[in-house]
Amino acid sequence: MSFMQIKDLCVHYPIRGGFFNTVVDQVYAVDGITMEFDKGKTYGLVGESGCGKSTTGKAIIGLERITSGSIIYEGEEVTNQRRKRNSAYNRDVQMIFQDSHSSMNPRKRVSDILAEPIRNFTNMTPDEERRRINELLAIVGMPEDAKHKYPHEFSGGQRQRLGIARAVACNPKLIIADEPVSALDLSVQAQVLNFMQDIQDEYGLSYLFISHDLGVVKHMCDDIAIMYRGRFVERGTSKEIYADPRHIYTHRLLSAIPNIEPETRLERKVERLQVEKDYKDKQHNYYDENGKVHPLQPITDTHFVAMLNAEGGN
Numbered sequence: 152m153s154f155m156q157i158k159d160l161c162v163h164y165p166i167r168g169g170f171f172n173t174v175v176d177q178v179y180a181v182d183g184i185t186m187e188f189d190k191g192k193t194y195g196l197v198g199e200s201g202c203g204k205s206t207t208g209k210a211i212i213g214l215e216r217i218t219s220g221s222i223i224y225e226g227e228e229v230t231n232q233r234r235k236r237n238s239a240y241n242r243d244v245q246m247i248f249q250d251s252h253s254s255m256n257p258r259k260r261v262s263d264i265l266a267e268p269i270r271n272f273t274n275m276t277p278d279e280e281r282r283r284i285n286e287l288l289a290i291v292g293m294p295e296d297a298k299h300k301y302p303h304e305f306s307g308g309q310r311q312r313l314g315i316a317r318a319v320a321c322n323p324k325l326i327i328a329d330e331p332v333s334a335l336d337l338s339v340q341a342q343v344l345n346f347m348q349d350i351q352d353e354y355g356l357s358y359l360f361i362s363h364d365l366g367v368v369k370h371m372c373d374d375i376a377i378m379y380r381g382r383f384v385e386r387g388t389s390k391e392i393y394a395d396p397r398h399i400y401t402h403r404l405l406s407a408i409p410n411i412e413p414e415t416r417l418e419r420k421v422e423r424l425q426v427e428k429d430y431k432d433k434q435h436n437y438y439d440e441n442g443k444v445h446p447l448q449p450i451t452d453t454h455f456v457a458m459l460n461a462e463g464g465n
């Protein structure tokens with residue numbers, strides 16, 4: 152049974168204009184998404200830049216106002232409680248940001264940055280707090296003397312590990328990781344992802360892993376949702392998404408994964424051209440006349456796709 156459900160979440164931003172500065176239109180940043188989280192699992196949220204991934208993450212954690220929809224946590228409606236400080240929900244749901252540089256106060260030492268959630272959510276004595284901070288640094292493979300330093304004294308990968316340490320400080324249930332490795336070198340990406348997986352295995356955490364790249368999430372996720380213009384075009388287990396993609400947009404993201412095997416390069420190019428052609432020819436099957444994504448239809452118990460005639464495939 153899932154510990155958290157998100158139902159029909161919408162975040163619309165008003166666009167103001169005209170002489171009276173009235174609301175002239177809306178940006179449908181998130182437009183009716185539904186998902187649920189099981190303990191210890193990793194969920195991928197994938198789509199191109201601007202499709203509404205960060206807004207989804209921020210709405211869930213309470214940094215963004217929700218237009219409609221609900222969030223149920225451990226059987227309780229928390230939609231309007233997310234902004235309350237010190238609530239169990241705020242302790243149990245944490246976020247890691249892409250830009251670790253701006254998500255940490257540059258004037259604070261690491262010890263203070265890590266102490267912040269501990270002071271907010273627990274009643275530890277100074278001694279217990281010190282021990283917990285050492286423990287957190289050990290968990291993310293950083294030396295103990297790191298706590299005397301400032302964020303700018305670290306590399307991007309190290310800073311991202313400190314972000315993970317801060318997020319796990321109070322034993323959360325769900326961590327929303329918004330493109331946590333997109334700003335890092337390839338070699339460092341793997342290292343940070345490995346840390347995230349080790350921590351998950353040890354503490355039974357769940358992740359909502361946000362990425363614009365289906366290649367990066369391939370080995371991380373149990374389930375994946377593909378997002379386009381604020382809606383899900385496809386949802387399924389990792390296997391279903393990679394082995395049996397149904398939506399043309401999913402095909403498109405898959406064909407965009409860089410290829411490092413020279414033997415199949417030509418084949419992939421032909422495939423990519425075919426996907427582009429299909430994308431132009433078969434629009435109506437996947438989007439309505441306003442370019443809006445159709446409602447999701449079930450293909451299996453776990454696989455959903457937003458298209459007409461879902462049974463027939465494509």
Ligand SMILES: Nc1ncnc2c1ncn2[C@@H]1O[C@H](COP(=O)(O)OP(=O)(O)O)[C@@H](O)[C@H]1O
Pocket residue numbers: 164178179180198199200201202203204205206207
């Ligand atoms: N505060 C805001 N006001 C108006 N529009 C916004 C605001 N924040 C984001 N948007 C718009 O919402 C859409 C989704 O943005 P975002 O969630 O950041 O996308 P992603 O993280 O997938 O790149 C974009 O079109 C963006 O321009």
Ligand SMILES: [Mg+2]
Pocket residue numbers: 201204205206
């Ligand atoms: Mg984003």
